[in-house]
Structure formats: structure tokens, C-alpha cells
Amino acid sequence: MAAATIVGINHDFRTKKSHVLLVWDDEPDKRLSLPVPFGCSLEDLPGEADKAVRALSAETAALVIKSVE
Numbered sequence: 001m002a003a004a005t006i007v008g009i010n011h012d013f014r015t016k017k018s019h020v021l022l023v024w025d026d027e028p029d030k031r032l033s034l035p036v037p038f039g040c041s042l043e044d045l046p047g048e049a050d051k052a053v054r055a056l057s058a059e060t061a062a063l064v065i066k067s068v069e
Contacts, residue, residue, distance in 0.1 A: 002026070006049055011039060020049045032056075 008021040016038045024030040034052035036045065 004032070004053075006045060009036070009040065009042075009045060020045060020052065022049065022053070 003025045004022040005025055006020055007023045009018060010021070011018045018036050018038045018040050019033045020036045020040075022032045022034070032053075034049070034056060036048040036052055040048050
């Protein structure tokens, strides 16, 4: 089973956006940054990161890949 660890969170106060940074446990070069609710607390971060990953998974499952013309 693959696992990733939360290694950071960034709060951009100007744009009022927050992003969580995940790193795969078995592939440290594999990283993912996803939006989470602005100002997300450290306590809420694991649940919000999980929601963000699940939403991305659903979105990419239906993604159409195009080649450059």
C-alpha cells in the first residue's frame, strides 16, 4: 500500500489560499501540492489533505489526455 507524508503547508495571505505538500514515503522525489481550505489548522490538515487527494483522484480518473498538435 502506498503512503505519503504531509511535509508542509503554505498559507498565501494575499490570495487567501492554502496548499498542502505531500511526499511519497517510498519515492521521496514524488511530491504533490494540493489546495486545502484557507487557514487550515494542523489538526484538520490530515483530513483536508485526504479529501483533496480523493477529489484529485476522481478528477484524474475521468481526465482526457491529449497530444500536442
